[in-house]
Amino acid sequence: MDPRVREHAEVLVDWSxxxxxxxxVVVSVGEGAxxxxxxxxxxLGAVGANTVxxxxSEEMxxxxxxxxxxxxxxxxxxxxxxxxxxxxVLFLGGDRNTTGTADVPPEKTQASSRATEGVREAYLSTDWVKTLHPTRAHAQQAGMAYGEYRDFVYDAILTDWASLADEMARLKERLDDGSEVRLVKEGDDTDLTMSIENRTAVNSPASVAYDSHNLPSGEVFTAPEEPEGTVHFDVPMTIQSRRVTDARLVFEGGEVVDHSAETGEEALGDVLDTDEGARRLGELGIGMNRDIDRFTYNMLFDEKMGGTVHLAVGRAYGACLPEGEEGNRSATHVDLITDMTGAGTRLEVDGEVVQRDGVFRWEEGFEG
Amino acid sequence: MDPRVREHAEVLVDWSxxxxxxxxVVVSVGEGAxxxxxxxxxxLGAVGANTVxxxxSEEMxxxxxxxxxxxxxxxxxxxxxxxxxxxxVLFLGGDRNTTGTADVPPEKTQASSRATEGVREAYLSTDWVKTLHPTRAHAQQAGMAYGEYRDFVYDAILTDWASLADEMARLKERLDDGSEVRLVKEGDDTDLTMSIENRTAVNSPASVAYDSHNLPSGEVFTAPEEPEGTVHFDVPMTIQSRRVTDARLVFEGGEVVDHSAETGEEALGDVLDTDEGARRLGELGIGMNRDIDRFTYNMLFDEKMGGTVHLAVGRAYGACLPEGEEGNRSATHVDLITDMTGAGTRLEVDGEVVQRDGVFRWEEGFEG
Structure with missing residues (x-):
């Protein structure tokens, strides 16, 4: 066994x-995991936990x-x-075929998802963590050799999480104090404002102790409201086994009123049609993990990449919401990513530029 | 997919x-299943059942x-x-290595087993069924080629259960009316009597509708008490991943007072030491499945073979017991088999020979 598999298990169980x-503990094992x-x-045996x-299995x-x-x-x-x-609940992802459910009618997947909302709420109330065992199928999806992909995955997972947490605390503070976020990409059809009034941002260093439930992680996220404007997601992604590129969403009155995509427009439409909440925003996430240095068509990694921002339609995480507020509810939560490193790109909080051309205010090379 | 896999699933879900x-429904999937x-x-999707x-995994x-x-x-x-x-609960067995837990200290397995007696009682209260997907590892354990073994398994599973149930009803009737069973193998150190007073035998044609929870099945079993005498189990078997041959048990006052085995005596001793109930009988089973025509070192098949009788130390099945009686309780239930086809072998109920030299009273060739 690659010694990094055991290190992965240790980080997952102890840190995450x-x-x-x-x-x-429920351990969910993917076909290839x-x-x-x-x-x-x-x-878990060494810790003395009890397991189911x-x-x-995608095939089942x-x-x-x-x-x-x-x-x-x-x-x-x-x-x-x-x-x-x-x-x-520990979700050990790891497909043998990342398109293993490609021919399932989306309305069936959605209906099944809607029917088990209570189940989802139940596991979201636990110390759940989602991680990935690197398989050949995921390497292939990323367009990488198997050994190369294993290195990529373990570099992202076996990192110094405590130190990244300190760095991310700066951005969390800025978001917690702010009330409006604006994303602008000049010449790229992106200008979106949204409210983050009374929201608490989550500093997400891959540990439930921080309300952070992905391993790897490395993002700061919150639950925005009342989005207005247009956003172009120029990072390609996989939604329900289908490739989606150059998605565009237009928000008016807090809801998606128009959508398009170069490829996979139907997949995007299917997601938006899941339920009412699927047309509203559930998440604004800002990638801060510089160990993730390329897109691999896997959201668990892509959305954490430094220099990207992602927005999710659908369900909001309770951790971002003020006491007693429910936030956006939905059976779905689908992330879409936009690259923030291009020239003329900026992320503003209450009118102040926090990130420009992919460089944060507190980083070297920031041009105020 | 071999069409017999789907037929197996149909028999399991519909008949069993x-x-x-x-x-x-809980579906438990073995590493190779x-x-x-x-x-x-x-x-299960076609039926409209809900699954977990x-x-x-033996390795986990x-x-x-x-x-x-x-x-x-x-x-x-x-x-x-x-x-x-x-x-x-559907247990789909299917190992990739039938000795996958061979080096686990037996006292740990027993302690784990004792700690989860309530869990076991819970699933035993459901319509549970245990079956096996034929893997290369099980073929190897049986000393058979893979294709040969698949034929063996599907012959045993895809049989006319309703018709076998009718045949087995005769033996059940005889046992239900009887109060004492005696096993004798002349010249083979076997002479055992036990009480079956007030017991109800289970006609076991692989369906929960008959309180029969193995697929394949093909046995009639009951829960005997007060065994007295000696029995030699001349069919080799695997107990907790260890080979056991020529086991002998001596019963006095209803309990095992002496035990031995040619090989695997320690494994046998470990079982008897599980708890108090592990030294008493939990089951007398009479194999009646003539489709199972050879030993494969797998109890799911071996104990159903026509011309064999098995006794289990440990837990008794509630279905055999009179209302309000608990029967033998134990965290274990381990079956041991003896071949009843040799000359001078007989199974008696209240002094009447029901089977002699492997032939039942109602079968051709029976010598009264």
Whole structure:
């Protein structure tokens, strides 16, 4: 076993999920994530946690959804009970084919997703963490050799999280104090304003102790409201197994009123049609992980890349919201990324330029 | 996909587990059982059942147990809740290495088993079924070629269960009316009597509708008491990944007072030391499946073979017991088999010979 697999398991269990003796942990193992599963089982045994291991198979999901009539029962009792009684849920992603559910009708995926909103709320209430075991399929999706991709993944995961957390605290402070964010990309059809009044930004260094649930992470995110304007997402991405490039969203009165994409426009439309909340913003995220230095068509990595900003339509994270406020609700949460490193690009908070051409105010080379 | 995989899934879901629309089903998938998992997911989707898929990995189990200090928490809440809220549990066995947990200290396996007795009771209260996807590892354990083994497994599974049920009903009737069973193998150190007073035998044609939870099945079993005498188990078997041959048990006052084995005596001793109930009988089973025509070192098949009888130490099945009686309780249930086809061999109920030299009373060639 590559020694980095065990290191990955240690970071996941100790730093990210903060698992303690006696915790009831659900370990979800992807089809290609067996090896990481073994390392995580070993680590959880050493900690003295209790495990239930679930199997997240795209081929089983595809077969089930294809055969089902689409009228899904709401929040099956056994599934709900499993997560309601769990302290932590560790999602070990790792596909053998990243397009393994490509031919499932999107409306079926959406219907299934809508029917299990309570299940999702239950696991989102735990110390859940989503991570990825590098497989050949993910390497292929990234256009990389297998060994090259493993290096990329472990560089991003086995990093000095505490030190990155300190750096990200600066941006969090600025967002917490601010009330409006504006994204501008001159000559690129992007000018969007949104309110972040009374929102709390999450400094996300891949640990539940910071309300940060992805490994790797390296972003600061919040839950914006009332977006107005247009945004062009020039980073290509994969939505429900389908490639989407050059997506554009137009917001009026806080909702998407127009959308387009060079490729995958239908996939984008399907997402927006999931439910009412799918047409509103759930997240503004600012990538700050400079260890992630290229796009790999995987949101877990792409959205954390330094010099990018992402917006998600759909569900907002509770951690960003004031006490008692529900924020945007939706069965979906789909991130879209825009590159902020081009000339004439800026991120403003209350009119002050915080990032210009991909360089933050406090970084060397910033031009005020 | 071999068309027999889908047929297997259909028999499992329709005949064996009797899954109905809206049922909450746990599907447990072994490391090598993925293909059957896909077929079962498809079938459950078509039925309209709700699924949680768990992953039964020997390598994860081994890693967890090795690392754990052995002081296991009792019945973890999330695991218990999952099974308490399930209508059915489908165990799709299928190892990639049938000795995958061979180096785990038996006392750790036992301690883990003892700690989860409530979990076990919870799933035993569901419409659970245990079956096997034929893997290369199981073929190797059986000493068979892969294609040969697949034929063997599907012959045993894709049989006419309704017709076998009719045949087995005769033996069930005889056992239900009887009060004492005696096993005798002349010249082979076997003469054992046991009480079956007030017991109800289970006619086990691989369907929960008959309280029969193995696919394949093909046995009639009951829960005997007060065994007295000696029995020699001349069929080799695998107990907790260890080979055991020529086991002998001596019963006095209903309990094992002496035991031996040609090989694997320690494994046998470990089982008997699990708890108090592990020294008492939990089951007398009579194999009646003539489609299973050879030993494959797998109890799921071996104990059903026509012309064999098996006894289990440990837990008794509730279905055999009179209302309100608990029967033998134990964290373990380990079956041991003896060949009843040799000359001078007989199975008696209340002094009447029911089977002689492997031939039942009602079969051609029976010598009364």
């Amino acid at each position: 999920a903060r698992v303690e003796p006696g915790d009831d 067996h090896e990481l599963g073994v390392a995580v089982a070993e680590k 291991t679930t199997y997240a 999901t595809r077969a089930y959804l294809h055969a089902h009539d689409g009228d899904f029962d709401e929040d099956p009792a056994h599934q709900l009970a499993l997560y309601e009684n769990a302290d932590a | 587990a009797r899954v109905e629309p809206g049922d909450d 993925h293909e059957l998992g896909v077929a079962v997911a498809e079938k 898929t768990t992953y039964a 189990t081994r890693a967890y147990l090795h690392a754990h200090d052995g002081d296991f928490d009792e019945d973890p809440a999330h695991q218990l809740a999952l099974y308490e809220n399930a209508d059915a």
